[in-house]
Amino acid sequence: MTSTAPSDLPYLDAFAAASHDAWRAAVDKVLKGADFEKRLVGRSADGIRIEPLYPAASEPARALRAEAGRWHVAARLDHPLAEAARALALADLEGGADTLSISFAGAPAAHGYGLAADDVATLDAALHGVMLDLVQLRLDPAPQGRINALLLAALVEKRGHAPGGLSISFGLDPIGVFASRGSLSAPWPELGRRLAATIRTLKERGYAGPFVEADSRPYHEAGASEGQELGAVMATAVAYLRALEAQGMSLAEARDAIGFTLVADTDAFLTVAKLRAARLIWNRIQQACGLTPEPARIHAETAWRALTRRDPHVNLLRGTVAAFAAGIGGADSIAVQPFTAALGLADAFARRVARNTQLILLEESNLWRVADPAAGAGGFEALTQALCEKGWHAFQAIEREPGGEPGGIVAALAEGRLQQTLAAQRAARTKAIATRREPITGTSEFPNLREEAVAVLDVAPVGPDLRHSQGSLAERNQSELIRCFVGGAGRAEALAAPAAALRAPALPSLRLAAPFEALRDKADAQPRRPAVFLATLGPIADFTARAGFARNLFEAGGLAAPSGDGFARDGTTDLDALVGAFRASGAKLACLCGSDAAYAEEGAAAAEALVRAGATVWLAGRPGESEAALNKAGVASFIFAGCDAIETLTQAQAIANT
Missing domain, CATH: 3.40.50.280 (Cobalamin-binding domain)
Structure with missing residues (x-):
């Protein structure tokens, strides 16, 4: 706290230097005998101490993005009907978004909705008017993710785009889908083979990726703490490294195929620290693999579990805080949940407010103009380091699952151990919500019995595709499937044969309110x-x-x-x-x-x-x-x-x- 160095502002030298002891004496005087620990020291869900005051950081740990500058503003294409999805997507792009996250029906992130597109013609209609070479595209992880990726590649070929000039994240995440749905469509070694084959096919056509997504949303929505979320997502990424290496890819090639999706929650300090910690942990994993670290590519989405159906306008504040924290924390792209998302499929107004939340932070608050603005701040550095330790501990606990196939997070899910860990954390948070130690404004605190209704689209939820029969094109290789899709073949024709697969208790997707x-x-x-x-x-x-x-x-x-x-x-x-x-x-x-x-x-x-x-x-x-x-x-x-x-x-x- 004290410093003997000359001040950059000489007039400040006229005042005595502050010290921690002097501050503590002043605090104790105000507390009048009350317990300092109970009144001023908080604890995160991981048990991390949240101090009221931190000293300046001496050696900041830099957690930088690959490219400094503006983050990308993402909007979700998730209306079941192609024409309606197109209209909403074009409005988002014209209104300032530059990234579309395509959620096919059945995607966990679509929460019961999602584009019902079983062929290229339907996908083309949903993206009609969208210039694929001027925007970023993301596929939300979903069942049949391999087919979704090939359908999008077929659309690119149909339109005549050069894949090398496009920015597409293909969202392949069978582990995340396993966590959400409780089943894998094939044994893990077979899924690794399919995953590698799909990546090779797409790379041969010129796509740069990322192709695989390590998505933390299933664990966050099941109640994970920040440390548990980091542990799960890093264990997922390492599982993909192993699976792709086993299929003949170099570790560097496998590493470059992976992107990350993390949740931005309403605790701004912990969200900033979590995103920074994710980059540092991933760097450490790369070093352990003998690689020269490359920055993680991180997409952040505001927390589903924080949304409320009651007094939903308060969700505007939650989204703003979370988006602010994700921007400060160094996300490469951010998606803000519309404030009405918990009530149904968001209309154009709610989507406009969601993207404008980011645009104001970018254009008026200018948050993007400083690279890693939290670096050197004592509080953020301390929380970042603490989350690195908690996340690494959780990652190692998952990695200690029995060896052999599948091992790691797949075994942790298949044996139900990770579900049990998250259930214990979820129970603790449920108790904190019930006792209002974690208040929810507009719901558990300051409720409004005279709240006005908000509008959502009159759209029925879309059930997941439960077809399991083998299609006539299932034995074709990936390149042939793309050509067949261009020629008009549909999803059902490409479905692989049903196989004995792993089963596990599905993680719940819950909202705190x-x-x-x-x-x-x-x-x-x-x-x-x-x-x-x-x-x-x-x-x-x-x-x-x-x-x-x-x-x-x-x-x-x-x-x-x-x-x-x-x-x-x-x-x-x-x-x-x-x-x-x-x-x-x-x-x-x-x-x-x-x-x-x-x-x-x-x-x-x-x-x-x-x-x-x-x-x-x-x-x-x-x-x-x-x-x-x-x-x-x-x-x-x-x-x-x-x-x-x-x-x-x-x-x-x-x-x-x-």
């Missing part, structure tokens, strides 16, 4: 919104804090909890007025709200009066020494900060709906 949303949906389905009567004690200044807490909690479960000016009279509570208001409300659940002094003086009497009037009585706050007396008077439960809100609201709905 879902438990609260289920309660809201249940409340909304009632003929009359369930309500809680807030039985306020004493003057308004005494009950406002706890009444606000109670209303916030109950409305998170869809229960109305109106509060007025109270029932104070001559310094006490008019119990007759309070009971009369309860009866008039029609509620069955009453919650006492007041100060500790009011609870001690009037709580028991108020509870008894409300019980006689037919109420189930709860109390806002911890009971302390008055618990026995309050219970005896009829208080059935207590609500307080840190209680299990999901369980509490479930019980409240059951009482209110009787």
Whole structure:
């Protein structure tokens, strides 16, 4: 913290240099005896300490992109119908996007939608008017990813483009699909052979790749911490290195075939550190392989699990924070989830807002003008190093899976061990969400019962393609398949024969807000919104804090909890007025709200009066020494900060709906 070097700003030398001890003394004075660790030190899901203050980094670890400058703005082509998909895609490109992520039907990232294109003609119609040589194209990992890649290559050939002049990421990720769906279409060695054959075919035609994608989204959506996400995605990349090397590729050639997709979440500091750590870990893996490190190619997408269906406009803030962090963290391209994505397929307005989020960060905030802007910042460097260690530990744990075929992450998934690890992490986060230690604005905190509906497209979800019969062209090599696709052949004709394949429990794709949303949906389905009567004690200044807490909690479960000016009279509570208001409300659940002094003086009497009037009585706050007396008077439960809100609201709905 202290420095003896001359200041670049000489007038600052007139002030005493700051020191950590002086800062800590000032903090302790403000805390007035409160626990420093509990008040000011946080912990990430991996247990990493989040300090309130960090010293300057002495030797920053540089995690640079291959090319400095603007990141690419990506939009998803995921409407099932070709013409509608085309219109949305052209609007995105005309509005500032320069990358299209094509999600075929069945792609996990499409979340029930996706382009239904089984032949080149349909794909051509979806991309009609899109100049393939002026944009970047990405294929989202999906079942039958090999066929999707060959269909796109056939479209390029049909249009007469030189593949070497195009920028296409082919998104082949059988491991990610295995994690999402719980099955592989063929034994792992056979999939490695097909993967290598597809890459060779595409490279022979002039494509530069990347061809394979190590995608962290399945693990993130299943509840992974930042370290677990890094471990899984690096283990996936190493599995592809091994598989391609086994098929005769050099390690350098295999390395160059791989790209990465990482999730940008709403914790900006951890997201920046995670992307930087990913680059450093990948460099270390390359060094261990005897390679001269090349920068990882990283595509970032804002977190699906962070999206909410309730008060969805708050998703605009989540997307902005995540996109900001991904840009600062050094993503090569970024996709922002439309703010209505959790409700259905986004319309043109939601897509425009999503891309404009990035354009503002690029054009008005100028985030792209500094390469690795987090370098040297003490907090970011410390978190980056900590995540490198956590990610490396998680990677090694996966790599310690039994040797032989398949080993590594494929074995970790097939044996269910990785699923168990993520389930434990998911349970811990679920508890933190339920107790609101991790609040969700607009859902678990500050809910809005009068929110306005938002528009989504009226499109039915598309079911996954479950066909498994062998097509007539299945035995053709990849180049012949491309020619057949150009000639009009369809997907079904190229399907390979069914084979005995690995099975595993599929990873769930979850959103953190879902438990609260289920309660809201249940409340909304009632003929009359369930309500809680807030039985306020004493003057308004005494009950406002706890009444606000109670209303916030109950409305998170869809229960109305109106509060007025109270029932104070001559310094006490008019119990007759309070009971009369309860009866008039029609509620069955009453919650006492007041100060500790009011609870001690009037709580028991108020509870008894409300019980006689037919109420189930709860109390806002911890009971302390008055618990026995309050219970005896009829208080059935207590609500307080840190209680299990999901369980509490479930019980409240059951009482209110009787």
